[in-house]
Amino acid sequence: MLSRLLHSLSGRLSLMATLVLLVFLAVLSGVLERAYRTSLDEAKAREMQLHIYTLLAYAEPDGDSLQLPLILPEQRFNQPDSGLIGAVMDSRGRVIWRSQSALSLPNFSAMPLPLPLRQGQQVFAEVQLPDMPTPYSSFRQGIAWGLDNERQFTFVVLEDAAPLHAQVRQFSGTLWRWLALGSLALIAVQLLVLRWGLAPLRSVASALKRMQQGGSDTLQGNFPRELVPLTDNLNLLIENERRQREKTRHTLADLAHSLKTPLAVLKGMDPMADPKGAQEVLAEQVKRMDSIISYQLQRAVASSPKSILRGVAIQPMAEKILSALDKVYRNKTVDAELLCGADALFYGDEGDLMEMLGNLLDNGYKYGGGKLLVEIANTSDHRGLEIVVSDNGPGLTAEQWAQVIQRGVRADQQQQGQGIGLAVVVDIVESYHGKIGVGASELGGAEIKVTL
Template sequence: MTPAPAEPDPRPAPRARRLRIAQPRSLRSRQVWAASLGLIAFLALAGYALDRAFQSTAQSGMRERLHSYALAYASSDFARDGSVIPPWDPPDPRFRRPGSGLYAQIVLDSGQWESDSAQGPKLPDGAMLGPGQQQLEGPLPITRINGTPGEVYRFGYGLLWSDADASGREIPYTVYIMEDTTALGRQVAAFRAALWRYLGGAGAVLLLLQVLVLRWSLRPLRDVIDDLKRVQAGTAAGMSDAHPRELEPLTESINAFIQSERENLERQRNTLADLAHSLKTPLAVLRTRLDSDTGEAELRVEVDTQLRRMNDLVSYQLARAARSGHQLFAAPIEIEPQAEQIVVGLEKVYAGKGVLCEFEIAPDARFYGETGDLQELLGNLLENAFKWARSRVLLTVTEGAQVPGRRAGVVLTVEDDGPGIADDRIAYVLQRGVRGDERVQGHGIGLSIVQDIVRSYRGELQVGRSQELGGARFEVVLPSGL
């Protein structure tokens, strides 16, 4: 009998947890740890370098000192039998004290001479050096006068003695000066103790100053957090301007988001209010008709009329709400392809007029926003120009003012060779629902839509007379973005 297959476990398979090294969550902790490790590493390297420099200096001083002792013993004389006659007064009193740690040897081919201090300790034997040859060795092992092992540094100096008389006798010899390593070791140990004590104290002071500097340098971030908390609590309308230059893009972006959200909320409220206000009249008409003795046929026609009107109102308000607002960080959009698409359609609509549309678009000009907003801007302005133009329409697009660290703005200009708009009628024509000529078909909301879009991008709409074509001139100036 074949066993039934095991049912799958309904519990979700455990996810493999990635091992993560514990990291401090605070920026200040990260900075303190990083700076502290760097400071410790620097102090350690500095201490090592100073220690090596001191040892090198101490050894160099010891070499010079032993060299001067060797020169003192180099003035030794020799008897007729070749034995050494050392100086009467040694260069240092320790040469007379047995086991003092400072020893002198004069090595000859026939034997060697040792200072009084070398009586007792067992010193290493020295070889003959050539005349003028110098050599520093060590540490070399010795046995001290008390029998304990020790070490010495040994400096050798090869010399050649010549007899002053006419015999011309020459005796080669080598002077060795040895010094116990204890003295140099004590100097190095004392220096190291003082060095690390001072470096440790300096490191502690620098760490404290570092914490204070980091606390002071990170204070603007704490101020930003405090501003955000005040905004969240509703006690502040936005981020303050009292922040360092490095944080200005952050605070400006946050303020832009806050302003955008408030505008969206206000726009939604206005849209709902406008929709409710627009629907009041059709609903009131329907209520009046229902309450009256209107016939069924007439009532049906009235209901159909008011329903179409309400449908148009709802469609318009939804389209208006969809057009409103824009993305703060939208990708750049090329303007010429959008303009060509709109002009092709308008040329078909106004084919009977034979209007020619010309483009003067800067290659680097870009629109930073939503594609629908650009289409609404160009569509309404170009359609208005085609409607009033006699034969020519000109679209000019240039880059706006450059602000360092921000994306460039853009200037859109649409001109026609029509009758133009009188200066005293510009404000009237820009009102919602107003047409420049009641005999011309339209709803009178195209330019108001343009104003709404331009206002949402914090731009400006300027209307005047075209100097080149003689008709109306509409200029949209969109500032540099974040």
């Protein structure tokens, strides 16, 4: 049962809230009981002090002792077993007077009472008298008598504490009954509040179930704003996964379709009739098939955007690519300048960023005139990205740009390569719902601008 509760979010919250509530109620009951007992003790102490003042009013000096009447106004002092006892001790702790109610205690005078008190001292405590089943409340007060306060007495009042204890027990029982009822009501309200508070999570789970059963393509519902980022990211992840699956299917279909023509050419050639021509055709078609396969593989691995990924630092990756290109084109002096802040981030797949930057910068090295300017910065909302690559090469017209972003078309047929680099960049940019375009740069060549 406990393990089932711990594996449920609502069960965990209910269990912890119930435990906290019970601990709070236990502490609260202890504090209330102590406060109630303290108030009763203070009231009882004031009441017993009034009894001492009554005894003082009737006390008369008799040498070194005191005399009190046999009959006192408080009738309980005059009745044996009344539960109220008065006594006076001298400075040596001897009982020199006791009330008629103490006659039921024949050994009262021989009882070990606490030491006498000095003038003005007051002590309220609970004591256990010999042969008595219940404890007694005791109030003692030191009194000095005479002109020079030379005679010290201690007035003592004892009262049966059983009614006080019964009052405390009654209060505790009533308190615990009401606290139990209150705790049950609070637990019921807490369960209702938890059920209401966790309803949005249940609605998300229901939306996921409906989507799994084919009821909808996305998570749909009126979710609270705290869950909107979660549902939006889930919808984005679902859409990206669907787009990637569709993209893979299309890529495989394109690959099959693209290979039909060279395969048909190979099937139709006659090596016996023209061996040399067949060899040339074979080499040409193999090269073409290799180009097609390379392009389709690069296109297939181009990732879809995932906005829930952590940001990828751009500056170190751009510097690494530029360093590698310097080695590749070591026979060509290229003055490359990178303007990219250390806080610039790309919110997507790291491989996409490397593929995109690698192709753009490689073209700048390959077709530029020796100068290259790379500017990279996040947009004002820190979620978008702008990449601008400028060179001092021959530049590109709109017609040339439309051609070079097509599959297998190179800007310069004299250069080596398969002509798929910019096409891959365009695919990646489109997968991030971005834009890519070309214009004239201030360096005199082409300026390719990517906005994601």
